[in-house]
Amino acid sequence: MPEKKEYKVIGTRPIRHDGVDKVTGRALYGADFHTAGLLHGRVLRSPHAHARILSIDTSRAEAYPGVKAIVTAKDLPDAADKVADLGEGAVHLKYLCDNILASDKALYKGHAIAAVAATNAHIAEEACALIDVAYEVLPPVLEVRQAMEPAAPLLHETLKTGSLGETAEEPSNVASHLQHKKGDIEAGFAEADVIIEREFVTGTVHQGYIEPHNATALYNPDGQLTVWCSTQGAFTVREQLTEILQYPISKIKVVPMEIGGGFGGKINVYVEPVAALLAKKTGKPVKVLMNRADVFEGTGPTPASFIRVKMGATKDGKLTAAQTHLAFEAGAYPGSPVGAGAMCIFAPYDIANVLIDGYDVVVNKPKSAPYRAPGATNAAFGSETVIDELAKELNIDALEFRIMNGAKEGVKRADGPVFPRIGFIESVEAAKQHPHYTSPNGKKHHGRGVASGFWFNIGLASSVSISVNPDGTINLVEGSTDIGGTRASIAMQAAEVLGIPAESVNPSVVDTNSVGYTAVTGGSRTTFATGYAAYEAAQDVKRQLIARAAKLWEVDEEDVQFADGEFSCINGKEAQLSFHDLSARLGETGGPVVGSAAVNPPGAGGAFATHIVDLEVDEDTGKVQILRYTATQDAGKAIHPSYVEGQIQGGVVQGIGWALNEEYIYNAEGTMTNASFLDYRIPTCLDLPMIDTVIVEVPNPGHPYGVRGVGEVPIVPPPAAIANAIYDAIGIRMTELPMSPDRMLKAMGKI
Amino acid sequence: MPHVAIPSLMRNLTAGREHVTVPGNTVREVIDNLEHRYPGVKARLCEEGRIKPGIAVYIDGILTTREGLRERLDADAEIHFLPAISGGIGE
Numbered sequence: 090m091p092e093k094k095e096y097k098v099i100g101t102r103p104i105r106h107d108g109v110d111k112v113t114g115r116a117l118y119g120a121d122f123h124t125a126g127l128l129h130g131r132v133l134r135s136p137h138a139h140a141r142i143l144s145i146d147t148s149r150a151e152a153y154p155g156v157k158a159i160v161t162a163k164d165l166p167d168a169a170d171k172v173a174d175l176g177e178g179a180v181h182l183k184y185l186c187d188n189i190l191a192s193d194k195a196l197y198k199g200h201a202i203a204a205v206a207a208t209n210a211h212i213a214e215e216a217c218a219l220i221d222v223a224y225e226v227l228p229p230v231l232e233v234r235q236a237m238e239p240a241a242p243l244l245h246e247t248l249k250t251g252s253l254g255e256t257a258e259e260p261s262n263v264a265s266h267l268q269h270k271k272g273d274i275e276a277g278f279a280e281a282d283v284i285i286e287r288e289f290v291t292g293t294v295h296q297g298y299i300e301p302h303n304a305t306a307l308y309n310p311d312g313q314l315t316v317w318c319s320t321q322g323a324f325t326v327r328e329q330l331t332e333i334l335q336y337p338i339s340k341i342k343v344v345p346m347e348i349g350g351g352f353g354g355k356i357n358v359y360v361e362p363v364a365a366l367l368a369k370k371t372g373k374p375v376k377v378l379m380n381r382a383d384v385f386e387g388t389g390p391t392p393a394s395f396i397r398v399k400m401g402a403t404k405d406g407k408l409t410a411a412q413t414h415l416a417f418e419a420g421a422y423p424g425s426p427v428g429a430g431a432m433c434i435f436a437p438y439d440i441a442n443v444l445i446d447g448y449d450v451v452v453n454k455p456k457s458a459p460y461r462a463p464g465a466t467n468a469a470f471g472s473e474t475v476i477d478e479l480a481k482e483l484n485i486d487a488l489e490f491r492i493m494n495g496a497k498e499g500v501k502r503a504d505g506p507v508f509p510r511i512g513f514i515e516s517v518e519a520a521k522q523h524p525h526y527t528s529p530n531g532k533k534h535h536g537r538g539v540a541s542g543f544w545f546n547i548g549l550a551s552s553v554s555i556s557v558n559p560d561g562t563i564n565l566v567e568g569s570t571d572i573g574g575t576r577a578s579i580a581m582q583a584a585e586v587l588g589i590p591a592e593s594v595n596p597s598v599v600d601t602n603s604v605g606y607t608a609v610t611g612g613s614r615t616t617f618a619t620g621y622a623a624y625e626a627a628q629d630v631k632r633q634l635i636a637r638a639a640k641l642w643e644v645d646e647e648d649v650q651f652a653d654g655e656f657s658c659i660n661g662k663e664a665q666l667s668f669h670d671l672s673a674r675l676g677e678t679g680g681p682v683v684g685s686a687a688v689n690p691p692g693a694g695g696a697f698a699t700h701i702v703d704l705e706v707d708e709d710t711g712k713v714q715i716l717r718y719t720a721t722q723d724a725g726k727a728i729h730p731s732y733v734e735g736q737i738q739g740g741v742v743q744g745i746g747w748a749l750n751e752e753y754i755y756n757a758e759g760t761m762t763n764a765s766f767l768d769y770r771i772p773t774c775l776d777l778p779m780i781d782t783v784i785v786e787v788p789n790p791g792h793p794y795g796v797r798g799v800g801e802v803p804i805v806p807p808p809a810a811i812a813n814a815i816y817d818a819i820g821i822r823m824t825e826l827p828m829s830p831d832r833m834l835k836a837m838g839k840i
Numbered sequence: 841m842p843h844v845a846i847p848s849l850m851r852n853l854t855a856g857r858e859h860v861t862v863p864g865n866t867v868r869e870v871i872d873n874l875e876h877r878y879p880g881v882k883a884r885l886c887e888e889g890r891i892k893p894g895i896a897v898y899i900d901g902i903l904t905t906r907e908g909l910r911e912r913l914d915a916d917a918e919i920h921f922l923p924a925i926s927g928g929i930g931e
Contacts, residue, residue, distance in 0.1 A: 172893055180893075252849050253847050253849040253850060253884065253894075253923060254850070254883070254892055254894075254895060255849070255884055265894065265923070266849075267849070267923040268847070268848045268849050269848065269922075270848035270858075428923045428924070447923075504920075504922055505845055505901075505922060506920070507901055509901075692902075
């Protein structure tokens with residue numbers, strides 16, 4: 090395990106390197122991109138949630154003045170039964186392609202059907218209205234339990250349930266069934282004195298990033314395709330493009346523009362292949378922008394779910410058994426985050442007997458996409474509510490109950506892995522000792538609730554190169570798009586190795602031709618894995634500079650020591666050089682110094698959080714007002730505490746929105762009736778108090794500085810914590826999200 | 841010898857056994873030896889010489905790639921076959 094030690098750079102709060110560009114509006118986002126001869130693309134979307142496409146007639150639109158090209162699924166290569174290997178997972182190519190432009194069926198309202206490139210966006214939009222599509226409208230299925238019924242309308246006539254390599258005989262909307270089993274579930278419940286079983290429903294929720302999706306594509310006459318876009322991972326865009334377009338990966342360059350939020354929603358491609366098809370057909374650069382309705386209706390939300398949780402404990406507070414049924418809506422194509430939900434649901438606890446069943450179910454909604462700890466928030470809403478109910482039933486303090494049963498190093502999760510050193514207990518202890526938790530809480534209709542959460546975090550591949558400048562600064566080149574301040578957190582890890590200030594690092598996020606493969610900014614991996622690569626690249630620089638100093642001093646490399654930014658000779662010779670001074674002498678010692686590293690670190694280390702919320706329920710309006718909120722979280726080692734705090738606060742706010750307001754509201758035909766930010770209500774600063782944060786540091790043994798990813802787990806506890814606080818306030822258990830005023834009034838019997 | 845945790849959904853092939861110890865220096869050898877003892881296991885885990893899409897191999901708690909059949913194993917390695925958790929693209 091890394092030693093707890095004092096650092097010069099790590100743990101400080103320098104101004105982020107991209108800060109000036111962003112606050113002055115000079116940072117370039119995808120919509121800002123312009124080039125000579127640019128055409129504008131617009132996508133025609135299905136008005137039906139479920140329909141067979143009988144024909145598409147583009148002749149009227151093609152004749153419209155200003156229209157340069159129209160594309161449909163026929164312009165995509167034949168996807169047939171191929172499997173696309175996307176580095177991080179495999180997917181049926183037909184599903185991937187059909188989600189870009191529907192071929193035989195429209196599977197959700199907003200499904201892309203065709204696209205137009207024209208001399209301006211208005212003409213493109215008008216031309217879309219001239220495309221004649223004949224549909225055979227089919228009944229939609231919009232809810233996971235209905236979709237699982239044997240008589241439900243089938244989205245895919247050939248989809249059959251897969252169960253770890255085994256495939257069912259009959260077609261079904263259930264794409265897959267997974268199961269994790271530990272111990273003897275029946276014996277575990279037999280041992281329990283108290284058993285609680287509850288059912289929960291969560292709504293469809295969008296990531297709500299501010300910047301809509303965008304892409305500009307250009308084919309050079311030599312066949313080189315360049316795509317400028319807003320993405321969490323330029324390399325994953327390149328992988329998806331090479332599969333969808335069946336085009337050589339070496340001929341595709343993806344340039345990540347600045348990104349105005351993603352939260353998991355900017356990993357899948359949508360308009361990037363469309364822009365490429367239009368660019369190929371016209372021979373011109375083509376830009377495609379989404380509007381907000383496109384984003385809601387045409388990109389992946391996080392799924393609605395139905396969850397049953399049953400847990401048992403002895404009267405002295407020992408959890409003996411936990412069982413769950415998780416049914417997640419994948420949207421139009423398989424691939425919900427039910428697997429992640431299944432991994433996370435009982436992970437905070439050491440329970441001998443566990444049975445987890447998960448179902449990935451297709452419904453007539455947009456294909457789901459990751460959203461900050463995908464699956465874990467849905468799951469924790471169920472498990473953490475039942476944990477609270479058990480603690481109340483047993484008359485044990487809710488946080489003490491968690492400590493009594495908390496997972497620690499050596500505990501085996503139900504899905505198999507054994508925890509290394511983790512900080513769950515420490516996060517709960519920090520909450521228990523916080524003045525918020527010990528403060529009075531007794532006013533009428535005021536309530537306090539707590540909940541915990543887990544996210545496993547991921548590692549994956551990252552590459553970094555560093556070149557040394559003659560003035561003692563370094564240029565750091567990375568492939569991780571910067572969403573939450575990672576230019577700074579990565580630069581700081583290199584700076585710490587080289588003993589230079591963070592301000593002496595010039596970080597650049599570059600395109601796919603300019604740095605080694607780097608996986609997405611997602612899974613809370615970037616500060617961990619790309620930071621690890623920066624650490625290793627800086628070590629490479631350090632080794633080379635030690636050789637240069639040895640050359641200058643005419644000693645062996647073993648006789649050169651480097652500490653705190655100073656090279657010194659340890660063989661008795663009086664010689665010392667700072668990093669700054671040695672950098673100025675590279676020319677006379679052999680030329681430029683460039684260090685690089687490519688890593689794929691396995692030890693991401695799980696993240697745990699525990700939250701406390703105080704709220705007030707208005708019995709007349711049903712509105713829930715958050716009064717105070719405190720979040721504790723194990724960050725391993727906070728490289729830049731301000732950005733850790735920012736991630737925690739951002740995650741909490743999104744979790745509060747998910748808990749209280751946010752959901753896709755569908756009519757019977759499967760049309761989302763609130764596809765704008767006026768009607769899809771995300772919290773603003775006027776709705777919320779300041780979110781207090783407590784950073785707990787239990788170093789991750791899998792990282793040289795002990796880093797754990799921090800971005801995702803803070804969204805996990807809020808819905809359950811708020812539900813538990815509502816119970817504390819009015820004595821009613823809320824089991825459906827969001828806990829919006831109408832649902833609150835119904836639960837209170839007011840309407 | 842490596843220890844294999846048999847997923848609950850495959851225990852119908854192993855007469856309900858949760859853990860099996862089989863010889864093998866690589867994941868491929870372990871699966872071949874599992875197949876020898878419990879016919880049908882290989883078809884559930886592999887296709888076209890690779891781990892099936894949708895299945896993840898963990899060795900000592902660490903996820904390997906779909907090329908994981910080549911992974912070399914310590915004598916006391918613990919192997920889990922789990923449903924793959926995609927990085928966000930889909931399964």
